[in-house]
Amino acid sequence: MIECLSCGRQQEPSLICAECGSPLAAQFDCFAALGLPRRLTIDLDALERRYHELSRKIHPDRFASKGPKVRDASLRATATLTRSYRTLRDPVARGLYWLELNGEKLAENNKRVPVELAELVFEVQEQLAEMQLSSDPEEAVERATEIAARRIELQFKMDEALVELDRNFAKWDESADQKMLTLELKTTLSNIAYLRTLIRDVDRALENSKAA
Amino acid sequence: MARIFGIDLGTTNSLIAAMENGEPRVIAVGENGSALLPSVVAIAPDSAVTVGERAIEMEPHLTVERGGRVSAVGFAGGEYGAVIRSAKRYMGLGGDEIAPEDRARYMFADLSGPVVRFQIGKRVFTPSQISAEILRALKGSAERAFGNNENEKVERVVITVPAYFNDGQRQATKDAGRLAGLEVVRLVNEPTAASLAYGLNKMATGNVAVFDFGGGTFDISILSIKEGIFEVLATNGDTHLGGDDIDRALVDWLLAELPETLKLDRHVWNSARMAAEDAKKRLTDVAETDVVVELPGHSIRKHLTRDALEGLAAPFIARTLKRCELAIADAKLTPDNIDAVVLVGGSTRMPLVRRRVAEMFHREPLCSINPDQVVALGAAVQASVLMGTQGDMLLLDVVPLSLGIETMGGVMERLIHRNTTIPTSVAEGFTTAVDNQTHVDIHVLQGERELAKDCRSLARFKLGPIQAQPAGVPRIEVTFLIDANGILNVNARDERTGREHSVDVKPSYGLTDDEIERMLEEAIDLGEQDLEERLLISARNDADQILGALRKQLGEFGRLIDAGERARMDEVAERVEAARTGADRELIAKLVEELNEVTTPFAERIMDAAIKLALEKKSVEELS
Amino acid sequence: MAYSDKVIEHYNNPRNVGSFAKDEKGVGTGVVGAPECGDVMKLQLKISDNGVIEDARFKTFGCGSAIASSSYVTELVKGKHIDEAMTIKNTVIVKELNLPPVKIHCSVLAEDAIKAAITDWRKRKGDDVAVEEPAKTSKEA
CATH class of the missing domain: 3.30.420.40 (ATPase, nucleotide binding domain)
Structure with missing residues (x-):
């Protein structure tokens, strides 16, 4: 239970006081912050509407002339709302958050990298290293072109993984076999993480080579 | 309200x-x-x-x-x-x-x-x-x-x-x-x-x-x-x-032929900047214009087309x-x-x-x-x-730059990414690295680079005092909160006792609260001076300024004037000096004006001489 | 945060970077990932017939902590018997390198990589067949 600083009412954690409508600086889960049921599949348009609606009610701009306590509550409540919205809007962040809610750790019993993916990582990283080491400008351009092609391939794999993630979400919402699904979800999220790091490194290297 | x-x-x-x-x-x-x-x-x-x-x-x-x-x-x-x-x-x-x-x-x-x-x-x-x-x-x-x-x-x-x-x-x-x-x-x-x-x-x-x-x-x-x-x-x-950068490029182009010492002269540079700014504005409507900078005995006149400006x-x-x-x-x-x-x-x-x-x-x-x-x-x-x-x-709105802390090997660990909607907060757990450590230092950074040294240092925080415990046992949760102004606020809480920790903030740049207080006091002092007093002080300053400048120039360029001129200047200068100790600001102003008048030809000769000298030197350099 | 010179040294000049030839005798390979940060690490051990680790190589394309952890651990296992190496805990690495909480997973990665490499060696020795080699051999970066 938390207490509203404006009217003193004791209530269940929420961002808005049920009695007087003041913002409440409570810490709680992202789904509850946005008043959504705990489901992995989310209608993004509805999520945005809900976020805007709540922002209108609790944003610090609405309390600019109020006392410091209410202003502080509004600030913290809005920070919670913003963070919750960003977490749920991005499917990867949402998936990771879901594991956390279920007391799971992404890395637990999940160290193995699929052979094909590991091969890809090392291959691309070697290519990046070669590009950075090549002193001949012509060769560097050639390498950069190769890597740019690789970048497209990686994006394709990333898109596939995100589709897979959506599938994991839908399955979870419909099924009860959570043990199996946890493993699948973890695998998909890890693969996305490896790809994301690789893509980040590729983009950085391409950016550097462009600058040079 | x-x-x-x-x-x-x-x-x-x-x-x-x-x-x-x-x-x-x-x-x-x-x-x-x-x-x-x-x-x-x-x-x-x-x-x-x-x-x-x-x-x-x-x-x-x-x-x-x-x-x-x-x-x-x-x-x-x-x-x-x-x-x-x-x-x-x-x-x-x-x-x-x-x-x-x-x-x-x-x-x-x-x-x-x-x-x-x-x-x-x-x-x-x-x-x-x-x-x-x-x-x-x-x-x-x-x-x-x-x-x-x-x-x-x-x-x-x-x-x-x-x-x-x-x-x-x-x-x-x-x-x-x-x-x-x-x-x-x-x-x-x-x-x-x-x-x-x-x-x-x-x-x-x-x-x-x-x-x-x-x-x-x-x-x-x-x-x-x-x-x-x-x-x-x-x-x-x-x-x-x-736009200042474009003006500066224009000034460089305008003054390109002048020797370095003259380019850096504040009077010359500012005059060129004003001319550049005007020309830039004119070229919004017309395709070409003349840019003129009047120097004593020498004027710079250049033709500028919109194309050339655009090139710059x-x-x-x-x-x-x-x-x-x-x-x-x-x-x-x-x-x-x-x-x-x-x-x-x-x-x-x-x-x-x-x-x-x-x-x-x-x-x-x-x-x-x-x-x-x-x-x-x-x-x-x-x-x-x-x-x-x-x-x-x-x-x-969003925060424009990522916020993070310095970690091992001087690496920036990002906690809040750029373009995150504000207000936003993130909580991060900290612990001690050695037994009985009583303080944890946190270095907060802002920027997109990987190394802490390439990011901007925002502040250093000292958490503590922490109760003496074996390494890794204390759990302190630090909340970094960026408010709707895009400004960082930090607070820390001991996770086990729930007690708020004091956070000793040392901003890396900027003014401390004490300094601002002091400045506020000074500003009030200034504000309370009455208008008459201000005007008097201002007149005295004008007097000091011209007297100071005159003394300096007489020292350096005394050879450029004859004895009669010199005597007149000294005479007026003495009267200025005498008036400035009094309280008649109108008299001070009148005499300053007079002194200005008698010294103007001298000032012009100094400027002419300086420019001539500089230009000669330049042409010698060009010839050699 | 103060770090020992040793850590900075491992970070700036990592030891034992590289790979052994693909089919070299007595080599066990472990490939593990840290999904928290997306780093992938490959660690290879050259192990004598009686189970003593003679040499080690690693490749990590990741953050500084992951590199320092792998570098330190390759030094640590050299000369040790595999049974002893199997008992190395990530806490040793954390303590030695003074890793901050957000980077502890890097030490876990190094611990797991050793275990995976030894397991791979045992499997190869037992079966005497080539297991899949995840990365192509190439010149050192």
Whole structure:
């Protein structure tokens, strides 16, 4: 239970006081912050509407002339709302958050990298290293072109993984076999993480080579 | 409830605006009834302050007087008083962050400290203090415009800042407001403010890009507008890129043939800058023009075409476009997803800027609201939102730069990513590394680079005292919260006891609260001096200035005058000296004028000689 | 935060970077990932017939902590018997390198990589067949 600083009412954690409508600086889960049921599949348009609606009610701009306590509550409540919205809007962040809610750790019993993916990582990283080491400008351009092609391939794999993630979400919402699904979800999220790091490194290297 | 005003504290000009009958309006503050107050502050050796147009007149420059004589006028800088323009460029910077080309422009006090300080007379001034003078002038003029009505005091304000301002620059802006005796209810990003001014009537829906190219800063913001919610998706920019840079390139071109020593002369440089600025403005409407800089006995006359100007400006504009690409990518959009492009800032008047922006976004940019006023108008709209008189309108802005902490090997660990909607917070757990450690040091950084040394240091925190325990046992949760102004707040809590920890903040740059208090006291002292006394002090300073300059020049160039002339000068100088100890300011002013008169031919000869010498030297160098 | 010179040294000049030839005798390979940060690490051990680790190589394309952890652990296992190496805990690495909490997973990665490499060696030795080699051999970066 938390207490509203404006009217003193004791209530269940929420961002808005049920009695007087003041913002409440409570810490709680992202789904509850946005008043959504705990489901992995989310209608993004509805999520945005809900976020805007709540922002209108609790944003610090609405309390600019109020006392410091209410202003502080509004600030913290809005920070919670913003963070919750960003977490749920991005499917990867949402998936990771879901594991956390279920007391799971992404890395637990999940160290193995699929052979094909590991091969890809090392291959691309070697290519990046070669590009950075090549002193001949012509060769560097050639390498950069190769890597740019690789970048497209990686994006394709990333898109596939995100589709897979959506599938994991839908399955979870419909099924009860959570043990199996946890493993699948973890695998998909890890693969996305490896790809994301690789893509980040590729983009950085391409950016550097462009600058040079 | 007192009205909240909107202030655009610009690099070149500043404005104040307020809502009138549901419409934002700028308030006339300039002497000629203009809404623009030049962001120029002149400080006499006694610290008497002049702001705006009249401060520009006091800038060191060359002037052509009756009879075609060219003479040097204005505060020369340092002990002779100084005129500071573009103070915004220095806001929130540490001494070590001053660019080399800026070092030559002003006299700085010790640059090793965490705050830039201008040395003027016997005092030092921080950029926040200079900006506070501009804010004070805006406040005074606005209150006068309302007929000094007791109910129309300017006390609560919204101040705009470049979207790409970092934490330190924002803090310095807030400090300026405080030093001017204002309550800064909110800092608003300039491009976002502009979007509010545009979106007010139409309540448009769609994606908008705001291209804000001002005198000293560049911002690009991408917003999504939906039913009165203005949500910034991404922002990017450069706080040291503006029309000033184009002017400087023009000055370099204008003065290219002059020897280095003359180029650096504050009088010559400023005169060239004024000529460059005028020429740039003329070329908005005409295809070619002549640029003239009158030096004593020598004038620089060059022909400038718009094409040539565009050639000089192109690299700077290319840099703005690069920033646009990054912002669009961060917003996860393409240029074709942008429904409207809005131009803000005086530098967007350049035809080349308009062409390049149109090419980039595949559409003609909007500029129906005066680009000099749109930010101030938007600030007034935001002020009205804060007063609760703007219905459902709400602004959701972002933090422009990532925030993180220094970890192993000097690596930056990102906690809050750039373009995260604010307010936002993140909690991070900390523990001790050795047994019985009583403090944990945290170094907070802002920036996008991987290494801590390449990011900007925001502050160092010391957590503790922590109860002596084995390493790794204490659990301290530190919450980093960025408020709606984009400014960081930190607090720490012991996870086991639930007790709040004290956080000893040491900002890496900027002023401490104590320093601000001290400055406030000093400012009040100055404010209380009565007008008559100020004028007297000002007259004495004029006397000191001319006497000092004369002595110096007689020492160096005494050979250029004959005995008769010398005797007259000495005689008038003595009378000035005698009058300055008295209290008759009109007499002092009259004698100073007289001394000015008798010394003018001498001053001209000195300038002629210097230029001739320099030009001869140059041509010898060229020949050899 | 203060770090020992040793850590900085491992970070700046990592030891034992590289790979052994694909089919070299007595080599066990472990490929593990840290999904928290997306780093992938390959660690190879050259192990004598009686189970003593003679040499080690690693490749990590990741953050500084991951590189320092792998570098340190390759030094640590050299000369040790595999049974002893199997008992190395990530806490040793954390303590030695003074890793901050946010980087503890890097030490876990190094611990797991050793275990995976030894398991791979045992499997190869037992079956005497080539197991899949995840990365192509190439010149050292």
